[in-house]
Amino acid sequence: MKIAFDAKRAAQNRTGLGNYSRFVIEGLSRYYPENEYLLYTPSPQKARLFGSLAERENCTIRYPESFIWKRFPSLWRISGIRKQIKDDQPAIFHGLSNELPLGIEHLKGTKSIVTIHDLIFLRYPEFYTGIDRNIYTYKFHRACQKADCIIAVSECTKRDIIHYFGIPADKIKVIYQGCDESFRHQADQMLKEEAQKRYRLPEKYLLYVGSIESRKNLLLIAKALTKTNCKLPLVAVGKHTPYADKVRQYADQHGLSDRIIMLHDVSFRYFPAIYQMASLFIYPSFFEGFGIPLLEALNSRVPAIGATGSCLEEAGGPDSIYVHPEDDEGLASAIDHVINDTSLQKEMTNRGIEYAARFEQATLSKQTIELYRSLL
Numbered sequence: 323m324k325i326a327f328d329a330k331r332a333a334q335n336r337t338g339l340g341n342y343s344r345f346v347i348e349g350l351s352r353y354y355p356e357n358e359y360l361l362y363t364p365s366p367q368k369a370r371l372f373g374s375l376a377e378r379e380n381c382t383i384r385y386p387e388s389f390i391w392k393r394f395p396s397l398w399r400i401s402g403i404r405k406q407i408k409d410d411q412p413a414i415f416h417g418l419s420n421e422l423p424l425g426i427e428h429l430k431g432t433k434s435i436v437t438i439h440d441l442i443f444l445r446y447p448e449f450y451t452g453i454d455r456n457i458y459t460y461k462f463h464r465a466c467q468k469a470d471c472i473i474a475v476s477e478c479t480k481r482d483i484i485h486y487f488g489i490p491a492d493k494i495k496v497i498y499q500g501c502d503e504s505f506r507h508q509a510d511q512m513l514k515e516e517a518q519k520r521y522r523l524p525e526k527y528l529l530y531v532g533s534i535e536s537r538k539n540l541l542l543i544a545k546a547l548t549k550t551n552c553k554l555p556l557v558a559v560g561k562h563t564p565y566a567d568k569v570r571q572y573a574d575q576h577g578l579s580d581r582i583i584m585l586h587d588v589s590f591r592y593f594p595a596i597y598q599m600a601s602l603f604i605y606p607s608f609f610e611g612f613g614i615p616l617l618e619a620l621n622s623r624v625p626a627i628g629a630t631g632s633c634l635e636e637a638g639g640p641d642s643i644y645v646h647p648e649d650d651e652g653l654a655s656a657i658d659h660v661i662n663d664t665s666l667q668k669e670m671t672n673r674g675i676e677y678a679a680r681f682e683q684a685t686l687s688k689q690t691i692e693l694y695r696s697l698l
Contacts (some may be wrong), residue, residue: 323694325350326412326432329361329383330399331419333369336590337533337561339439340371341614342475342499343418346437347375349500349687355380360410362403364395384410400424407432414694420458422465433697436465437473440611441482442537449537463487470697473690475499475612478633497689498636499612500681502590505621509595517592518599521585523557528657529600529624530558531593531615532607534566534584539606539629541569545650548576552661554601555581559593562586597622602660605634608647613637617681620674625667627656639677641670 332343351359362384363369375381384406391398401424407415408429415426417436426434443450443458450458466472466487472494474480480494517523532538540558547556558569566584573582588596597603603619609632616638619626628634629647638644643660645652660666679685 323414323698324358324360324410324412325694326360326362326384326407326410326415328399328403328415328417328419328421328423329363329372332361332375333363333371333383334365336371338614339419341502342437342439344371344373344375345500345502345683346416346418346687346690347381349683350691351375351378351380353684353687354691358382360384360412362399362406364399404429413698417465417469420465421461422468427468433470433694434468435471435473435693435697436469437475438462438466438479438483438611439475440479440609441486442609442611444486445482445609446537449535469493471495471693473497473693476633476636478636479611495693497686497693498681499614499617500683500686501614501618501621503683504594505597505618506678507594509598513592514595514599517595520592521588521596522583523596523599524555524583526554526601527583527599528552528554528556529597529603529619530556530560530605531597531603531618532560532605533563534558534560534569535563536565537608539608539647540565541572542606542647542650542653543604544569544572544576544578544582546653546657547578547581549651549654550657552657553581554661555583556604557583557585557596557600559585559588559596593618594622597624600624602627602657604653604657605629605638606645606647606653607632607634610634610637616642617678620678623671623675625660625670626674627653627660639674641673641677643670 331339359381366385386392386398391402403423404425415432415434422436443455466489474494474496480496483489603624603626605615606629613634616628626638626642628638628644630644643656
């Protein structure tokens, strides 16, 4: 097959949507090398993150070709891309990040698939501006209507697509996300020592990884630290936002200044080591489409606590612990319970790594290629 992707996020984004896009393309090109993969991305100047994909014989990167679309690459991705897709004649066009080009449904011989990651902007509109909500609603809804098939990254997201957009259930296929394979391998001692020195990590710590924004709910951990008997510090790794200042202010006011360490711009090569040196991972987000950090923790053999109310139970499995995202006392109790029980820690990590096996790249790539074939 000739398979085409909207690969903008794969080329330009270091987090969520970019990681997912690279994971899908890398898995398919590795396990199904007989296919030809076309990666459409709007800007050669910004395409810095393809890595080894740019060197694979079965992957070809496509940029805007005409002068006008080179001048307006964002519009090319929305509309101008259609002519190149028509000329290339792929059997499948896969929009990896919630949207499809205008008019994709009119291209004969090309089936379209869109991956929908979440509808958080409809579930929790208070976290988004009115303009963003309107744009996302239009793009996501239209993509769901025009696509030949929809991939939802969790059962929770599938339910939301049905509820908010009225899409028939049989048009939606759940194929989970995975995480980078580096988390499955033990980081060597030298890398751990390098990470510890570079980021001044304490010997033992609790860990949070994710954007430091209100939806991710880092403040709940700060509140729990005032009520827990556990004296370990918290290392929070994520992009700095104004919400981070709010958490820092709370920490300063409640005697936690030395116990909350925020790290920004951490190199990805250190992430597995930082996870593996943690005593406990905590991810209390109000809502997620999937929750890859929980899966990264399971693969790193770290016991994990997530939040109820979205899909985190799907990512963390039945042997992680979950608390309500507004229950700081419940989180404090859960932290103490895990930290003080070494046998529980061992049980959580052993069962967690078994659960994480279902999200391996080979498994998810097989599910994806089988979906492609079913459309042809």
